[in-house]
Amino acid sequence: xxxxxxxxxxxxxxxxxxxxxxxxxxxxxxxxxxxxxxxxxxxxxxxxxxxxxxxxxxxxxxxxxxxxxxxxxxxxxxxxxxxxxxxxxxxxxxxxxxxxxxxxxxxxxxxxxxxxxxxxxxxxxxxxxxxxxxxxxxxxxxxxxxxxxxxxxxxxxxxxxxxxxxxxxxxxxxxxxxxxxxxxxxxxxxxxxxxxxxxxxxxxxxxxxxxxxxxxxxxxxxxxxxxxxxxxxxxxxxxxxxxxxxxxxxxxxxxxxxxxxxx
Numbered sequence: 406x407x408x409x410x411x412x413x414x415x416x417x418x419x420x421x422x423x424x425x426x427x428x429x430x431x432x433x434x435x436x437x438x439x440x441x442x443x444x445x446x447x448x449x450x451x452x453x454x455x456x457x458x459x460x461x462x463x464x465x466x467x468x469x470x471x472x473x474x475x476x477x478x479x480x481x482x483x484x485x486x487x488x489x490x491x492x493x494x495x496x497x498x499x500x501x502x503x504x505x506x507x508x509x510x511x512x513x514x515x516x517x518x519x520x521x522x523x524x525x526x527x528x529x530x531x532x533x534x535x536x537x538x539x540x541x542x543x544x545x546x547x548x549x550x551x552x553x554x555x556x557x558x559x560x561x562x563x564x565x566x567x568x569x570x571x572x573x574x575x576x577x578x579x580x581x582x583x584x585x586x587x588x589x590x591x592x593x594x595x596x597x598x599x600x601x602x603x604x605x606x607x608x609x610x611x612x613x614x615x616x617x618x619x620x621x622x623x624x625x626x627x628x629x630x631x632x633x634x635x636x637x638x639x640x641x642x643x644x645x646x647x648x649x650x651x652x653x654x655x656x657x658x659x660x661x662x663x664x665x666x667x668x
Contacts, residue, residue, distance in 0.1 A: 409440065409644065411564035415479070415557050419472040422547050427462050431658040434651045435461075439473075441648025443641060444606040448477060457655060471544040479554065481600070483561030487569065488593025568592060572615075572636045579628050583619075591618040592636075606641050 416436045420427070435457045442450030451473050455466040547553070569592035573585055598614035599607020612633050619629035 407567035408564045408640070409437070409647070411560050411567070412436075412476070412480075415560040415564075416472065416476065418556065418560075419475065419548060419553075420469075422550075422553055423468065423472070423544055425458075425462075425464055425469065427458070427464075428658060431461060431655065434655045434658065437647050437651035438655060439648065440644040440651075443644045443648065444608075446605055451476070457652070461655060461658070465540060467540040468544050471541050471548055474545075475548045475554075475557065479557040479561045480565070482558050483565050484593050484596050484600075486558070486562050487565050488590045488597060565593065565596070568636070568640050571639060572632060575635045575639075576619075576624070576628070576632050579632055581624055581628050581632075583622060583624065587622055591615065591622065594618060595633075606645075612637065 413433060413436045417429075417432055420432060435454050438457055439451040439454040442448060442453055445451075452466075452470065454473060455469040458464045458469050459466050566589055569589035570585070572592045573583070573588040576583055576588065592615070595611050595615035595618060596607065599609075599611030602610035604610060615633040615636075616626070616629045619632065620626055624632075
């Protein structure tokens with residue numbers, strides 16, 4: 406819950422930066438609805454949030470979509486920061502793959518940067534969406550300000566650390582005492598392994614990585630497996646349940662007029 410709360414604060418912060426003013430209750434429900442898409446590859450299904458905003462408030466998808474993009478990018482940076490020590494525990498092939506993924510993400514971010522994305526608009530194939538692309542470009546320009554990115558990464562880092570704390574609590578409940586400074590990187594590293602697999606919700610990759618890393622740190626296989634299963638239930642699957650319930654309440658939130666934006 407702490408993870409979701411802090412990520413919601415980041416979501417609300419991004420909307421404020423873009424000047425999108427909507428009721429707090431609606432903003433919260435839209436955010437929670439996106440959690441149902443945690444099981445989509447790369448969580449790209451969270452684009453649903455932009456469509457819900459459009460349907461309920463009239464905010465164009467092209468304006469709010471960069472928020473979802475920046476959420477994913479800052480999440481990646483936050484998890485890497487959390488698992489920086491734990492990355493040394495990973496096999497060399499995984500580290501090489503992770504480095505390649507990070508390089509691709511960095512290149513994508515560079516392409517999306519306002520100074521470069523302007524050239525994309527002029528590509529003949531993309532000219533039909535010129536207005537939408539320019540709107541997204543303006544949103545990205547605002548969200549990529551250094552102070553905005555720093556604040557988002559700090560919120561994301563604390564948020565993902567809280568899920569690592571959940572694993573630590575579960576392991577203590579199973580009678581095993583593993584130092585917090587080991588548990589947090591293990592959780593983050595396993596999450597990154599799941600992300601590399603690109604499978605929905607990091608399934609299989611995250612679980613296998615977490616069990617393996619816990620065993621490497623002296624935990625019996627049965628405890629490592631039970632701890633991994635339980636932490637996935639109270640994080641990933643709990644998120645999906647909340648995300649599936651939230652949309653049923655979104656339509657009941659009244660919105661007076663259309664929200665103003667800076668775009």
